[in-house]
Amino acid sequence: MTGRRPLAVSVLVVVAGVLTGCAAPVTAGWEPPSADSPLMAVTTVSAAAPAKSGGIDVRLLYSAAEGSPSALRWAEIPGAAALNSALRDRARRALDAHAGVSGVAYVPRADAPKLNADQRGCIEGSTTRPASELLADPVLAPQTAGPIVVMTCEIRAAVGSVLVQTLRTVTAKDGGVTSDTEETVYADSANGVVMSGRDLIDASAHTELLTDVVSSLRIEAGAFEDAPQEDFSQWDDARFDSAVTDIALEADGSLDVTLAAGFTLPELEDLGRVPAERPLVMRMAPQHADGVLSANGRGMRAVLSSGAAFAPPAAPWRGQEDIDCNLFACLALTFDDGPSVHTAGILDELKARRAAATFFVQGVNVVNFPELVKRESDEGHQIGNHTWNHPDLTTKSDEEIRGQMGRDDAAIKNAGVAAPKTFRPPYGAYNDRVLAAVGRPAVLWSVDTLDWQQPDDATYLSRAIDQPKPGGIVLMHDIQAVTARLVPQILDGTLSRGFTLVTVDQVVAGTSAAKSRVIKSRG
Amino acid sequence: MLAFGVPAVYVRLVIESATTGVELLRPRRRRRSRRALVWVGVSAATAGLLAATAVILLIGPLATFPATTYAEDSTVHLQAGSQSLDLPVGTSWTRLGVMPPADAASLVSPDGRYTLDVTLLPSGTVLQEALDRAAGGASTGDAATFWKSERSTGGVVARHRDIVDGDTTKTLIGLERPDGTSVVMIARTASGDVDRYRPLTASIVGSLGGTP
Numbered sequence: 048m049t050g051r052r053p054l055a056v057s058v059l060v061v062v063a064g065v066l067t068g069c070a071a072p073v074t075a076g077w078e079p080p081s082a083d084s085p086l087m088a089v090t091t092v093s094a095a096a097p098a099k100s101g102g103i104d105v106r107l108l109y110s111a112a113e114g115s116p117s118a119l120r121w122a123e124i125p126g127a128a129a130l131n132s133a134l135r136d137r138a139r140r141a142l143d144a145h146a147g148v149s150g151v152a153y154v155p156r157a158d159a160p161k162l163n164a165d166q167r168g169c170i171e172g173s174t175t176r177p178a179s180e181l182l183a184d185p186v187l188a189p190q191t192a193g194p195i196v197v198m199t200c201e202i203r204a205a206v207g208s209v210l211v212q213t214l215r216t217v218t219a220k221d222g223g224v225t226s227d228t229e230e231t232v233y234a235d236s237a238n239g240v241v242m243s244g245r246d247l248i249d250a251s252a253h254t255e256l257l258t259d260v261v262s263s264l265r266i267e268a269g270a271f272e273d274a275p276q277e278d279f280s281q282w283d284d285a286r287f288d289s290a291v292t293d294i295a296l297e298a299d300g301s302l303d304v305t306l307a308a309g310f311t312l313p314e315l316e317d318l319g320r321v322p323a324e325r326p327l328v329m330r331m332a333p334q335h336a337d338g339v340l341s342a343n344g345r346g347m348r349a350v351l352s353s354g355a356a357f358a359p360p361a362a363p364w365r366g367q368e369d370i371d372c373n374l375f376a377c378l379a380l381t382f383d384d385g386p387s388v389h390t391a392g393i394l395d396e397l398k399a400r401r402a403a404a405t406f407f408v409q410g411v412n413v414v415n416f417p418e419l420v421k422r423e424s425d426e427g428h429q430i431g432n433h434t435w436n437h438p439d440l441t442t443k444s445d446e447e448i449r450g451q452m453g454r455d456d457a458a459i460k461n462a463g464v465a466a467p468k469t470f471r472p473p474y475g476a477y478n479d480r481v482l483a484a485v486g487r488p489a490v491l492w493s494v495d496t497l498d499w500q501q502p503d504d505a506t507y508l509s510r511a512i513d514q515p516k517p518g519g520i521v522l523m524h525d526i527q528a529v530t531a532r533l534v535p536q537i538l539d540g541t542l543s544r545g546f547t548l549v550t551v552d553q554v555v556a557g558t559s560a561a562k563s564r565v566i567k568s569r570g
Numbered sequence: 571m572l573a574f575g576v577p578a579v580y581v582r583l584v585i586e587s588a589t590t591g592v593e594l595l596r597p598r599r600r601r602r603s604r605r606a607l608v609w610v611g612v613s614a615a616t617a618g619l620l621a622a623t624a625v626i627l628l629i630g631p632l633a634t635f636p637a638t639t640y641a642e643d644s645t646v647h648l649q650a651g652s653q654s655l656d657l658p659v660g661t662s663w664t665r666l667g668v669m670p671p672a673d674a675a676s677l678v679s680p681d682g683r684y685t686l687d688v689t690l691l692p693s694g695t696v697l698q699e700a701l702d703r704a705a706g707g708a709s710t711g712d713a714a715t716f717w718k719s720e721r722s723t724g725g726v727v728a729r730h731r732d733i734v735d736g737d738t739t740k741t742l743i744g745l746e747r748p749d750g751t752s753v754v755m756i757a758r759t760a761s762g763d764v765d766r767y768r769p770l771t772a773s774i775v776g777s778l779g780g781t782p
Contacts, residue, residue: 071664074680079770271772
């Protein structure tokens with residue numbers, strides 16, 4: 048009998064072993080149902096083209112006015128007047144709305160805190176930074192009290208004749224952000240078409256787009272059911288616009304849909320999805336975007352996906368542009384007594400910065416450097432008469448005055464440039480008799496750098512950069528070596544404050560000063 | 571009960587029998603009787619020991635024993651008091667357990683990488699309490715313990731959350747069905763496969779009316 052005990056134990060162990068060793072049978076080749084991939088995914092947008100792309104002109108308005116600060120920037124294509132006008136209208140609308148909030152009418156100022164060329168451009172990341180961070184950055188926002196409006200830009204693409212940029216407008220009051228919106232603007236310089244990203248899709252596609260967006264968010268949140276519970280067909284355009292703040296095409300044809308900060312739905316909250324503090328960008332792959340793009344959108348996508356080099360139209364010189372000095376902080380730099388051996392260098396510096404100036408030339412020097420006068424004119428600068436050889440006209444007879452003016456006009460015409468319509472009296476000396484004899488307005492100045500006194504650099508730069516106010520006229524001489532040497536710093540310095548450097552005619556255009564006999568500034 | 575599962579009554583019987591034998595029987599008979607009694611006692615003790623060991627060893631395996639592998643699409647009927655549920659089961663799925671409880675079923679996917687426990691709750695059971703018990707505690711309000719909730723167009727509410735436990739992730743799901751029944755499901759799979767098998771869980775939820 049004792050031999051049966053090990054046997055029983057063995058049987059028990061075997062049974063237990065069989066049972067525990069049994070696993071469910073495996074069917075080869077079986078696969079669980081595949082997951083529905085979301086059509087869209089949350090993404091971050093990066094600038095596709097550098098802000099300094101040739102042919103792009105970023106405009107800056109920067110006012111630190113107490114009680115109503117503002118700072119706006121956007122990218123223009125020089126020579127594409129219609130689209131530039133459309134872009135400026137957006138800036139004006141933002142400023143008008145801001146004036147309505149602050150109660151202070153907009154006046155151009157140049158209060159920027161000495162921004163370098165990169166800081167004056169469309170800054171990468173500025174449309175995605177938290178609003179509070181953006182408002183605390185003096186490069187982008189004046190740090191003065193009062194309701195504020197800030198518009199920033201990022202270049203998304205510059206392909207063929209098309210420039211794509213995202214404009215972000217942030218307003219704040221009493222330390223709190225009151226609005227934060229984005230608009231991607233598509234500007235085609237070939238046909239002047241400027242359209243918003245929302246024009247890329249048909250209104251009839253709103254429901255489909257929202258369904259794709261929310262379905263993707265549901266999948267990302269781990270929902271069992273992809274289909275949204277919300278019935279988007281019941282949403283009107285206003286509700287769509289409050290949810291979708293921007294739509295943008297990427298160069299590869301994918302579509303970026305920006306949802307408003309804080310966008311949510313009850314069904315998303317039930318899935319534990321926390322509303323984003325910043326606008327949320329969802330990207331749709333090109334093959335899916337086809338279904339929602341409008342005809343305009345498909346046309347724009349064809350251009351963007353061509354990969355063509357940016358080909359802006361031939362740009363006019365700054366001095367040839369139509370500039371609204373009620374919007375921009377204009378400043379007219381003037382150079383007297385030339386041309387001289389220093390003039391070509393000054394012209395080079397102006398050209399490099401897309402800046403305009405006014406040259407009051409003396410006939411005795413024009414005959415020595417006629418090609419420089421011609422170049423001044425060709426490059427959009429204004430030419431003014433500064434007499435033949437710089438006498439005090441108040442001491443001359445009417446005939447002598449007319450002789451001084453006439454000889455200079457002739458020299459200028461001989462250089463291939465039309466006779467000037469303005470003049471600057473030598474030493475600023477004039478009287479009614481002089482004005483009557485000359486018969487054209489006398490252009491004086493609002494800031495005299497006194498460069499002929501050879502001031503030290505700091506004094507000179509302070510006069511030329513810090514003293515000017517918008518609409519001002521600055522007096523310098525292009526026969527002075529110190530001026531030629533400091534012109535790069537003077538140009539950069541004035542631009543760094545947010546000035547647009549224009550001619551005298553441009554600075555007074557549309558004002559009573561343009562019709563006065565003596566011009567000292569815009570007024 | 572003494573150690574190793576030997577009932578005390580048998581030990582006492584052996585001792586008492588040996589004592590009385592000395593007094594009443596002749597030496598040979600007395601020896602045979604004593605031997606028989608010892609044999610009976612030892613046998614009983616061994617049987618008890620074996621029975622106890624069998625119970626211990628087999629309870630687990632019996633519960634997970636692959637009892638049925640379905641050759642075609644089928645239905646598992648669950649009953650909890652007056653509540654009932656017909657759970658569709660696909661071809662090649664396997665139901666575990668010998669003599670499983672009437673209100674629950676454990677299923678294994680055909681690839682053996684996904685298990686699903688389905689329990690039909692009796693009437694009157696608060697679903698969220700059952701879910702919290704299954705999760706090992708109530709939500710603390712943070713994202714990790716948040717119960718996601720979806721309401722289908724069919725009116726079914728599904729609450730669910732994932733609980734990662736090392737290499738395995740449990741997806742706990744509670745369903746409130748329009749007919750008043752409540753179901754708790756626990757899907758288990760390798761943590762790296764959760765997203766791959768989520769559509770499977772979703773389809774099972776759908777088969778119970780969780781999605782339209």
